[in-house]
Amino acid sequence: MTVERAVAHARVIVVGDGVAGAAACVALAQAGLEPLWLVREGPDSRGANADPVGESLSPAAIPVLEEMGLGAILDSPRHRASQVTFSAWGSDALMERNAFLHLEGPGRVIDRRFFEAQLHEAADAVATRLIGEIDQMRPRDDGGWSLMLAGGDAVTADFLIDATGRAADLGRRLGVFERVDQLVAATAFLVQRDLDVEPTRATLIEAVAQGWWYATLLPDGRLALAFFSDPDLLPKNLSRDPDAWRDLLRRSIYVGRWVDDAGFAVETPPRLVSAGTARLQVPCIATSSGSGWAAIGDAAVAFDPLSSHGLTTALWTASRAGAAAAKWLAGDHEHLAAYARSVDAGFAGFLRQRDAIYGRERRFRDHPFWRRRLR
Ligand SMILES: Cc1cc2nc3c(=O)[nH]c(=O)nc-3n(C[C@H](O)[C@H](O)[C@H](O)COP(=O)(O)OP(=O)(O)OC[C@H]3O[C@@H](n4cnc5c(N)ncnc54)[C@H](O)[C@@H]3O)c2cc1C
Incomplete structure (x- = not known):
């Protein structure tokens, strides 16, 4: 009521x-x-345009x-059940972590x-x-x-x-x-343009020099993408310029390739939120x-x-x-x-x-x- x-x-x-x-x-x-x-x-x-994150x-x-x-x-x-996470953390290799290790079973996306x-x-x-x-x-x-x-x-x-x-x-x-700490997240929800590709349902985490990436396929088919860093280490124009966002992605080993290969479009700049x-x-x-x-x-x-x-x-x-x-x-x-x-x-x-x-x-x-x- x-x-x-x-x-x-x-x-x-x-x-x-x-x-x-x-x-x-x-x-x-x-x-x-x-x-x-x-x-x-x-x-x-939060308003219609601000998707909550998490x-x-x-x-x-x-x-x-x-x-x-x-x-x-x-x-x-x-x-949906979240079964598998791949992470490149501590080495250039992508390691798999299986969710069945948890007593309660898998978590959820x-x-x-x-x-x-x-x-x-x-x-x-x-x-x-x-x-x-x-x-x-x-x-x-x-x-x-x-x-x-x-x-x-x-x-x-x-x-x-x-x-x-x-x-x-x-x-x-x-x-x-x-x-x-002052951690911030640059977040975006990407839409798939190339529908012939079946994107992976695994979650991907990748450490890079300026911070770390997180990407996961949402149940509605969008890709939740986030880059975590400190405010002074992010490109100054990141929240206004999609090219700065694309450039950051290109500097990753895995995440950028994954976004490209699955046909997700990076068209708008990310939203910056405190994290x-x-x-x-x-x-x-x-x-x-x-x-x-x-x-x-x-x-x-x-x-x-x-x-x-x-x-x-x-x-x-x-x-x-x-x-x-x-x-x-x-x-x-x-x-x-x-x-x-x-x-x-x-x-x-x-x-x-x-x-x-x-x-x-x-x-x-x-x-x-x-x-x-x-x-
Ligand atoms: C980029 C990012 C990614 C994340 N990813 C994950 C994840 O994958 N998994 C996970 O578990 N957690 C994640 N988190 C954390 C998770 O989102 C938060 O811990 C969770 O949302 C906290 O919920 P809350 O209800 O405490 O706060 P909020 O979700 O922030 O809700 C607070 C609400 O109160 C309202 N409010 C604020 N001030 C007032 C006021 N004065 N009067 C009335 N209303 C007010 C706000 O508008 C808002 O609606 C993430 C966080 C970030 C930033």
Whole structure:
């Protein structure tokens, strides 16, 4: 249900309509609460031309979805099993990694817009949507929150969940959002012009001197292509000039050839999006004093996409923070403190894994992109 004007009070307000926000509404409903879901104007707040990125869903996400009663959404033919990844990382040779090594089975290449639409449907069934944006927020003396929305409506809540992605719109007002690196992604969705060729369904990852490439065939036949680097190492005109994009591709050993051989057209320049590792230093209130809130998904911890952890973390943090919020409201504060500890431990584990993966690539160790990541 969508309401036009602010309802006066909600037990929990979830802000943000990405994967984390929608999943949090479902988790809160499982815990017996009916959240108010504050989302920006429009059916998709990112706008029609900005395809959300994040196509590989790790096998670790499957049990989290199942726990929330959402396992069936992956049965749609608009998502497909992701069986094989080839990577040229650490050597010029292309190595195969088989997904059957995972206990949960293969991950998925998802239709990301459709995946979000499926989660939105589940969230809309249990939450009240309010279109709007927070202008001002302040903790109340009784432990809740007062929010002033742009446009003048006021609403109060006992608990807030920040699911606004890397914007971390609430979290930044409450603490420090710390960036570990400046990684950006140049992303494009390519259409196949030569339909006589059957493109490979494997995912391809290739390290090059200025960064690394990712390419995967989407279930709808487009190729998701991304180049990850630091802003100062990218050609200055990349986001305006398709020739600069083609030139970068030509300098790869495998990805450029793959795009050409399968007849994908590189016609428009890529979109640049932030993809660095970052986190809120404190992802929630972890003591029994103060007003209750929690950050989830990228608003809490944003990972270098090399990990393919982003979507799984969005789902996992939504599920755990939703349950912890319900306990908090019932007077049990330990679950929220445990949530903060798990997020911290997950982030520390990710940093170790990130160092190990970047550390495996020694061919380009004298180039700034790799020097900045080798310890
Ligand atoms: C190039 C790239 C490739 C990636 N590839 C993968 C991958 O293959 N696999 C993977 O698992 N992860 C991947 N990720 C990470 C993944 O996309 C994110 O971790 C995931 O989208 C986080 O979901 P979220 O709901 O936390 O945030 P988001 O998806 O960013 O959603 C946040 C939402 O909140 C809205 N919002 C922002 N501010 C406000 C506000 N003030 N009020 C109301 N609404 C607001 C935004 O408009 C947005 O709709 C990738 C990331 C990048 C950048």
